[in-house]
Amino acid sequence: MHSLRPSSQIPVHTRDEYAYDQLLALIGSGEFETGERLPGEQTMAERFGVSRPMLRQALARLRSEGKIHSRKGSGHYVSAQEPASKILSYATLGSIPDVRNFLEFRRSLEGESAACAAQLGDRLAISKLKKCHARLAEAFSSGESGIDQDIAFHMAVAQATGNRFFAHTLGALLEQMSFSIRLVRDLSGASPVAPRRQAVIDEHARIVAAIDAGDAGRARDAMRDHIEGGIARLFNK
Structure with missing residues (x-):
């Protein structure tokens, strides 16, 4: 059995990267095409169960990496898709x-x-x-x-x-x-x-x-x- 560390020993970057990981997975899921607008910040924060400040840090990181871009007063848009080999993805459900x-x-x-x-x-x-x-x-x-x-x-x-x-x-x-x-x-x-x-x-x-x-x-x-x-x-x- 692997041992788990108390929360005080969890590296800060683990929590900080959580929202980034979820956004990256969302972009790579195929749900949003290049140039398509992402959901609003509040919607994404609730969807991922994170705070808006944490979400905004992740969005800023994605912008700096060129994966998304923002339009003032409009929202955040997908700039580029990651190759499928770099992001875990699953096919859509096709039957009961x-x-x-x-x-x-x-x-x-x-x-x-x-x-x-x-x-x-x-x-x-x-x-x-x-x-x-x-x-x-x-x-x-x-x-x-x-x-x-x-x-x-x-x-x-x-x-x-x-x-x-x-x-x-x-x-x-x-x-x-x-x-x-x-x-x-x-x-x-x-x-x-x-x-x-x-x-x-x-x-x-x-x-x-x-x-x-x-x-x-x-x-x-x-x-x-x-x-x-x-x-x-x-x-x-």
């Missing part, structure tokens, strides 16, 4: 079995991500995770889809591991995550919306509680149960 395989992959990846986050116990990252959970509940209460807030929650768990490879891998799956969440909700349309949304909130709450308590085993199980819940909602089991 494909979606199921993707969710099963996420169950393994994010189960370990939650366990690592609990072991590490980074209080700042856990505080951000709690805020992401609250934002999702607020979105549901307002009648919004909550998809961006849902993704931001899972990204915040990956960030809380202190291991940028968890975060980078999940960042490369943003398009697939958005598609699969939307599909699960669309195909669960026959069941009442309110109980489904409450189930998601409750499942997320159990993940937060386990990570906050530093219980790696419980955090792993809570995350796996949550994603298995998504599979069950998709296939009406």
